[in-house]
Amino acid sequence: MPAKITINNGRRDRSNDESLTEMFEKSAKKRGEKISHSQGSVRTKLKNKVKNKVKRKSSKKVSIKRKASSAVQTRTDDEQKWLLDPWVLVITISIIVLGITMVGSASISIAERNNGEPFYYLYRQLTAAGLGIGLGTIVLFTPLMFWQKTGPVFLLIGIILLIAVLLPGIGKEINGSSRWIPMGVFNLQVSELVKLAMIIYLAGYLVRHSENVRKTVKGFIMPMFVLAGVAVLLLMEPDLGATVVISVTALGMLFLGGVRLWQFLILILIMAVSVYYLIILEPYRLERLQSFMDPWADPFNSGFQLTQSLIAFGRGEITGVGLGNSIQKLFYLPEGHTDFLFAVLAEELGAIGAISVIALFSTLVSRIFILARKADLAKQTFSAYMMYGLAIWIGLQAFINIAVNMGVLPTKGLTLPLMSYGGSSMMIMCVVIALILRAEHETRFKHPLGSAFWNRSWGSVSGHRKEARA
Secondary structure: OOOOOOOOOOOOOOOOOOOHHHHHHHHHHHHHHHHHHHHHHHHHHHHHHHHHHHHHHHHHHHHHHHHHHHHHHHHHHHHOOOOOOHHHHHHHHHHHHHHHHHHHHHOHHHHHHHHOOOOHHHHHHHHHHHHHHHHHHHHHOOOHHHHHHHHHHHHHHHHHHHHHHOOOOOOEEEOOEEEEEEOOOOEEEHHHHHHHHHHHHHHHHHHHOHHHHHHOHHHHHHHHHHHHHHHHHHHOOOOHHHHHHHHHHHHHHHHHOOOOHHHHHHHHHHHHHHHHHHHHOOHHHHHHHHHHHOHHHOOOOOOHHHHHHHHHHHHHOOOOOOOOOOOHHHHOOOOOOOOOHHHHHHHHHHHHHHHHHHHHHHHHHHHHHHHHHHHHHOOOHHHHHHHHHHHHHHHHHHHHHHHHHOOOOOOOOOOOOOOOOOHHHHHHHHHHHHHHHHHHHHHHOOOOOOHHHHHHHHOOHHHHHHHHHO
């Protein structure tokens, strides 16, 4: 059998191999599958990346919102931690407690001599403080819009009482001055009520006529006519000290209200000249001024009060003679439990006690000014003006009383706020502190104390507040 010979020139037999066309088709097919697969994986990856980015952004936004809301919530909780301002509350309570203690200590001898009861004035002061706290609680739950609307009526009532106190049979005369109306439990000193009414009226006036006060003479003159009428009635009692306090407080409020400087300076000049003539035209006032200039020239007559007060300061030295151990309060220092309570305090508690009282009043007045500024920034203008006026009143009256006790100013019949014996002064000052606490409370809280009751009584408090801000 002949052998089969295959000639391929040394090449492998490719007869059974795929053709070139088939190979190209397969390779193209494979490339297409790979490309499509890779494109699909890229698209999937891109989609996943986009989804992840969106998720991350949304999660970031949610976390930011949560952080912001938690921060706002924390800040709100911190701001509303106290219903009432703790600084004003604690300082006021400290001054009242110290004042009641000193009234009890300073009045023992005179109460025993005049009434046969050593704690007669102490019990009456405690009663006045209790009534004042009761009135203050009512005021604390009353919206400031009520006082803003009734300010003119409140002042009118005060003016009527100023006229009534001058009528025979109604007013009670003590030490040559007719300043009190007997009310049974206590004697109402009308000037204390008028001080508060004047401040509330002026705060409302500055809100209603802010543009006129800043730009026109008429807006400045109108409250001055009201102040002049009140001053004339006070001088008829006579009560120069209250007249000075009300006038200076009103000037301070008008200055803060934006009165032009030249108007303010002219008014100060007029008031200074008026006070000068009021002093020199009254013999007893001139005598007080002369004794103030040199109390040791007549230490047993015109200069008696001031010399005994200075002796009390000298005996107290640094640490004092001890509570209840004052000698000046026995028979030497007149009015030791009222106008000259600070001198007895300096004798019994020394310079440490006296400086502590000054620090308490300074801190209280400074705090009220800070709260007034916050109310002003919160667009609660009435609250701001009212607190400015109340701060000036408290600070000025405390300064005058302490300065008189130390011989820096001539003797005036002004009590030390929240400390000296006096039912009217104590009750009105408790109302003053309640107004300050209410104003600060309304600055922080959207729905303040008592708003539900007043909403039912005379409309939405928040609506009235927005109207007042506008």
